[in-house]
Amino acid sequence: MSTPVPAPPRRRLIRLAGALVVLLTLVTATACSSAVDDLKTSSGERKEGGVLRVGALQDIVPARIFTNSSDSINVLIGSVYDSLIDYPRDSLEPQPSLATTWQLSDDGKQLTLQLRDDVKFHSGRPFTSKDVEFSIKTWADPAWTVQLQRTAAAITGFDTSDEHAITLTFAHPLSNIFDLLDMLPIIDRDTIDQLREGKAFVGTGPFEFDAWSPGAKISFKRNDAYWRGKPALDGIEVSVIPDPQAQVAQLRSHQLDLILGASYRDFESLGKDDQFHVNQWAGAEGQVYVGTNVTNPALSDIRVRQAIAYALDRERVVDEVLRGAGVPISAPWPDYSPAYDEKANATYDYDLDQAKKLVDEAKADGVAIPKLPLTYPSENPIYGAIAQIVQADLAKVGIEVELDPQEQAQVIQQLIGAKFPALWILSHGYANWTPSTLAVSAYPFNAEHNASLYVDKDYQAIADKVWNQKPGAVDPADYATLSKALLDGSFLLEIAITLPQDASSTQVHDIGQTKRGEPIFYDTYLTK
Amino acid sequence: MTLDVSLEEPLSPVPVGPVPGDLAPERRDSLLHALRHGRGLVGVVLVATVVVLGVLGPLVAPYGPTEQIKGANLLGPGAGHWLGTDELNRDILSRTLYGIRVDLVVVFAAVPVGAAAGVFLGLVTSWWTVTDVIAQRAFDLLLAFPALILGILLTAFLGPGVLTVGVVIVALEIPVFGRLVRTSVRTVREMPFVEASQVVGAGPWWVLRRHVLPNSLEPLTVQLAVSMSVAVFIEGAMSFLGLGVRPPHPSLGSLIKDGVRLLHEAPFFAVGPLAVVVALVLGLLLISQSLAEARRA
């Protein structure tokens, strides 16, 4: 009566599951189709072409494409466009680029530039003086909200009668005119509308814009007709990876060749790993600072602001937060700036006793110091870390601080509207350029109207004075006065210069960087 | 007809009909019993340990939660600092002990508040068709947003902080409990004993208060434990995305977040807070499982 037992479905199921597991293992294990390149051992032999895979923290934003506000934008501008002149990274001596020579009139109000005649846009159209005029006028359009818009707007005349030369006329001498010419990418006037929509970016640079999928990826291909000669790489592919941790993981697993946005600590540990190379770009610095609203009753007393300046443990911030990738400062200037003065830079060295003394004095004079909110953007962890160090130090001198992390969007709105209730932490740039650029353009410093609501006649006067002079002809004493005005006003308390970093695998060679912070891949090549 | 006197119906409890799979009639306080034995006991011990650590933590913590110890930058676990120190020279053990409190608040305040609100709304609305339909659609709407999207959105309003986490959790729990209670109302109101009360003249409030609520307590208790474990995760996930407590104050989630940023260089950092989170969630899950089992039995 025993009947043949049918093949048990369970066994079939187990077999099926087994087959599935084997299949998956095979798929993952077969080297030929592995998603992870096994690039651990490098032969050091140069590879022809190849695509450089770059990780960036932020995506491009077409409306703010000329603002150096994200690392993807930096790659795009640096790769697709050329400017008329280039500053070397650590000096303010203009070098030829699209302009070969230039001549400034004696009164400093006219600049004539000779342009290269062998340059073509990616569209194939030749580059002419009209393009320079168009680029400057675009830059002067407030809609693009560029930093040196005031400088561009001060250019009142364009003589483009010669296709390969241009003469610019200024409303008044512009000490930072070469800053503008360095920053200004030469853009194609035919495709400006597509640029606005993010559909086309046409320039004269070593790489052509290929495709953009918002939020994910931007790709570039080699410009074979580049006037300097064709670049080594076949192309560049930028992946937008907002999480620094994920960037590092992808670099370590060799999915990326270069990452632009890891944390300071990650760069530190990658630097110790001989599979990777970490670059630190002096000359393209930013500055992190504590801002004060001088109309806040407690902060309106200069002694309180100075006390805060003394209580900032800049060395600790540089060591523990920036992991050494920075320099403690009291005045904004880097050491190669004409305004740099070692003594002025040490004005507010860490001195808790002095700080406490100032606070006590102010309190004795009846200044009430309630708990002060300290606002900072919550997205970037270094602000949070610095804020907590500042909070701890200020507590020691008798100033209670309440941390107020906010979204970047709200922080910027408060910055623009000068609406911070008391203190804030942010970064600024432009101290590495001609000093007048900082005083007339950078938002927190703008002498006319700034986020601190700091109004001072002397400061306004000296800011204007250093701007309305010929480039390179500013009296060093004027810069000293400017520094003194800033330090005496103490409305913006510098903490440290931050040095931009990036990390690449050892297969990547010869990456460059502009003063603007744009990575340059023209010379870059890969080894096998 | 007459009946033989010898056949007395027994007065001692006799279960009716031996249905296969039914268990002993002794069900008195079976829920409490479940918590005193086996898995339930493990759960209670785990949760109680975390609660005691959180409540007594400040007494035993060697340092303050925000105290920055000079020179103690990112130390590994050692005699002075059992769990090491963080980037800002703070003792992780102390921060963990203080951080537990945030999660305790979230778990034992926000979840009950959300649950109570959900139960109340569910009870009030589900009796009448019109209010029921409205409430159900509103609950649907709340459920339609994944927790973290709700979190991101609310943070845009309120800024990061414990309050935001609490509000997110309350907003999440309202529809969960509202729906649960609705199911109970729908089931219980069909029960013969409720019909018997209605025949005599019991109104909706009477039925809801006297019959529905007491009879929903068991599923609600189970859900409460589950929701509490979910709340721990939400605090963790929101802190992970930077939407949680404000620095410098620690929470388990923010500690894990800080820890995982350094996972590669300082793996010890996240271990302590992660262990606490796992213990708390595990404990709550075990409790809910044992309660659910006891209920089914």
Add this chain to the structure above:
Amino acid sequence: MPESPVLAIEHLAISFAQPRPAVEDVSVVLERGEILALVGESGSGKSMTARAVLGLLPPGARATGSIRYDDRELLGLDERALDQVRGARIAMVFQEPQTALNPVRTIGWQLREALRAHGLRSRKAARERAIELLRAVEIPEPERRLDSYPHQLSGGQKQRVVLALALANEPEVLLADEPTTALDVTVQAEILRLLDRIRERTGTAIVLITHNMGVVAEIADRVVVLQAGKVVEEGETRALFAHPREPYTKTLLASVLRLPEPADVLPVVAAPAAETTPAVEFRNVHVRYGSRRRGRAFPAISDVSLQVAPGEVVGLVGESGSGKTTLGRLAAGLVPLAEGQVLLRGTDVLAAPRAERRSLRRGLAFVHQDPEASLDPRFTVGASIREPLDIHQVGTPEERDARVAELLDAVQLPASYAGRRPRELSGGQRQRVALARALALEPTLLVADEPTSALDVSVQARVLELFRDLQERLGFACLFISHDLAVIHQVADRVAVLRAGQVVEEGPVGAVFTRPREDYTRRLLDAVPVPDPNRRGRRVRRVRELAS
């Protein structure tokens, strides 16, 4: 040569991990081709005994002793070996046809599975055999039914399918666990007939597990009486019914309610109570289920008019789906009225103002069929009984407690029971509590929906007696709903027979049951199994006449 018994159970004992009624010592022998009835009340172990044969005991149960099929020991066999026996040699049919079939598989699929389990792999052959089986259990249009799902069949048809499944592999023994309990009497009669014919045709020996002495008398060759896990008495059916030896068997037989014989009934003196207002009056009422707006209204009650005089007990009988329960619920205000009027003590309930409606409701009470669900499991017995008093805030709390004690006494439960929980009570006790609760507000009308049908016969008899006694003492009117004609005969003054939502016949119980005017009523009466084996032949003949 005396044939060996096909199934022999010796000293079977079943124990459980948790305390529950167990089987202590059961020995039963089943001869080839006979129908053996296993009789006993709940907890007597009759079902467990049958399950033990096929190794289908609930988890945690342990069986000792011996169960031999064809001299082969079954107890202790592993699942694989048991699977060879199950279905092929010994098959089993369960009580509840509603749930015994897989709801998401077709009838044909389930039959094929049963055949496949014992070797019939060919789809075509299986289909043919399935049709043959459905035909054997007398299901019309078997080819079409193969593609039906269980929910598309009636209860009786489902039980036939279950039988077809059991017979699929031509077993020698069929264990039938209460196969007709959940069915209407007319269907029950048909299924019993079918079982008998199957035995005659195939020679399958049948163990029939039942609590219904009528069924036993109808069909069984031999009877084994179980009480509390032990065999009390056994014997040939006629002999046992005629001369029960054990007191338990005697009580069991005595508890069985019987229908009146025409000769028993005295000419009823109708006591017309025309001048008093009826406790409840239905005037041309209609009830529809489903939303009428969506055009799917299904009529449950159509144009019924009925009166219940104060102090009168009116029985509502009918098969399932006849609308008897709906009518009761209508009186209790639990279902919406579609058309017509319901008058309580002469007042139209729906037209009455709120306050009056509330006071009218005070005079109502409702007892439900299911003792498991008729009390809130979270209330103590006392709280349950008190609830109507609480709702209407009658008297002080102390007075209410006193009233609870009084009511418990009235339903013959000790006052100490007030503190107990429903789960600590037996089914009969629960129904007593439900009755006490219903009487708390001294209702003028009690609606009792099958209050005793879930109870054992002996318990049922006592509850009915108590009910009758209370009714006479308190004088409330009552709508008593039951499918069991004998129960109605026991308690009701008048009876209304319902069929498909309409009253077919109405009148004094004695008159209707002995001299029915309608064919339908007669058929109902004839289908009731009579607990007297001597009258077996006569009844079968009459049923056949009616069926033709």
Add this chain to the structure above:
Amino acid sequence: MTRYLLSRLGSALLVTALASIGIFALIRLVPGDPVTVLAGPDATPAARDAIRAQLGLDQPFWSQYVHWLGDLARFDLGPSYKLGGDVGSLIADGALNTVVLTLFALVLAAVGAIVTSTAAVVGDRRWLNSLLSGLNTAAVAVPTFATALVLVLVFAVRFPVLPAGGTPPAGFFAQPDIALQYLLLPGIALALPAWAALTRFLTEALRTQMRQPYVTTARALGIPRRRIVLTQALRNALPSTVTVLGLQLGTLLGGAILVEAVFAWPGLGRLVEQGISARDYPVVQVLLLLSVVVFVVTQLATDVIHAWLDPRVRLNGVS
């Protein structure tokens, strides 16, 4: 059944319509102004006004809403404020990534749950049950971001066999074998809690089914236990499991935000976060509406599947 489904469809549409108003209003109540975010810190007031007018944000609320509805009806989602691109294609890219990841995780979880819970019920061994229950609890008790990070550390950084993150460079369909490797780690991290929840539910549902009388009937017919589990109990447990699966989809979408962050997976989570932080109204309101639509459609789909799987509903319209 059609009638039943139509009524469900009606209420689904109502929820979506109400949600669209709610979302539209809610986003505009969030403090912070898209114009200032877009214009950046250095813009002049005039520049900001120009941008505001260009975006149509100077219009009254209802006019903006009606405009938006009109655009929606024409499937024209307009340009993103910040990213400049068309919102439709922007979301389509992100949505594809998220949907592929979520569905992959859903399939992993569902298949895994069916395999493990049938194994547990068929096998019915004490050690097997303890093992599965332990795994199960562990999968629920460890936060998703922790499992995700550990997976990256182990399988991508320590032993680089799988990608640490990102989407397959050639897309999902060109090279399925590569795509699978990219999906594996985030898929597992996302699927684990859902697998645990489904397994727990399905095991319990199967055990409940195994206690049903029809199973006793089947056992009494000599049908082997594993066959009963696979052909009968599973089939009966499926309808309610589908409902739970539908609910899990919501949880998975929520979890996807975390997993996407860890694995640098450019999906909807990132878009939501960026969109809200930039106050990019067109992006955010479409995304939020999308999450409502997904929820509503899932509910509807589970209702349909539930009805279709259960012949009692399919044939008789009993809901």
